[in-house]
Amino acid sequence: MQPALPFVFLFGTIIGSLLNALVYRLRQGITLWGRSQCPSCKENIHPAHLVPVLSYFFLGGKCASCGKRIHFSYPLVEFLGGIVWLIAFWHQPEMVGFVLEAFFFTYLLFVAAFDARWKLLPIEPMAGMALIGLIIQFFDGDLVSSALGLVLGAGFLGLQYLVSRGKWMGLGDLWLGASIGAWLGWQGTAVALYLCYLGGGLVAVLVLGLGHWKKGQRVAFAPFLALGAIGSVLFGSVIYAWFAGAVGLA
Numbered sequence: 668m669q670p671a672l673p674f675v676f677l678f679g680t681i682i683g684s685l686l687n688a689l690v691y692r693l694r695q696g697i698t699l700w701g702r703s704q705c706p707s708c709k710e711n712i713h714p715a716h717l718v719p720v721l722s723y724f725f726l727g728g729k730c731a732s733c734g735k736r737i738h739f740s741y742p743l744v745e746f747l748g749g750i751v752w753l754i755a756f757w758h759q760p761e762m763v764g765f766v767l768e769a770f771f772f773t774y775l776l777f778v779a780a781f782d783a784r785w786k787l788l789p790i791e792p793m794a795g796m797a798l799i800g801l802i803i804q805f806f807d808g809d810l811v812s813s814a815l816g817l818v819l820g821a822g823f824l825g826l827q828y829l830v831s832r833g834k835w836m837g838l839g840d841l842w843l844g845a846s847i848g849a850w851l852g853w854q855g856t857a858v859a860l861y862l863c864y865l866g867g868g869l870v871a872v873l874v875l876g877l878g879h880w881k882k883g884q885r886v887a888f889a890p891f892l893a894l895g896a897i898g899s900v901l902f903g904s905v906i907y908a909w910f911a912g913a914v915g916l917a
């Protein structure tokens with residue numbers, strides 16, 4: 668085992684912890700600076716209780732001052748932060764590639780957590796990420812693929828927005844598709860959408876089958892798109908080659 672792995676994981680959980688604060692504070696319009704507080708009693712959280720993942724279990728999932736339950740998304744996002752940083756570290760041996768990929772995964776975790784928690788998406792960070800994706804691809808020499816990916820991601824989800832008249836997904840998903848598209852290029856985006864619908868379809872069948880569906884309830888779509896995008900980053904070239912072979916492109 669590489670000696671750096673535990674540190675990469677630990678760093679990822681700290682990033683996940685910051686994402687939790689960002690998900691909460693962006694929605695509530697609270698300043699991003701200042702001490703962490705309990706959402707219920709507004710008491711400052713003791714630094715010893717801010718250890719990612721572990722504190723939640725140490726505190727029995729409850730606030731130390733008021734005893735209110737802490738949302739399970741907190742330790743989950745922290746843990747997933749560690750996992751995606753480990754994956755990026757394993758997947759990208761070079762420093763620049765590693766940092767960029769970890770940054771992209773962190774963004775995906777952020778939008779997935781935001782959507783899962785609030786059932787909506789913040790437009791500004793997604794528009795910013797679309798722009799950053801275009802800029803990176805410009806310097807990487809693949810601006811055309813990046814722009815096509817942006818159009819494909821936004822267009823594909825925008826079409827469903829139009830067809831369903833905003834019932835299946837919101838305009839936020841369109842921006843998310845655009846940002847993922849700009850980062851992945853058009854082939855990567857096609858694979859991400861394919862994986863997203865594969866995973867989303869399976870879950871939809873399960874949820875419908877179990878009867879947990881409330882009529883008119885919007886499903887948080889971002890976690891599926893995020894998983895599709897990560898799958899595309901890791902296995903995209905293999906899946907695309909298979910796909911292209913199957914339809915006679917290659």
Ligand SMILES: [Zn+2]
Pocket residue numbers: 705706707708709710730731732733734735
């Ligand atoms: Zn409290």
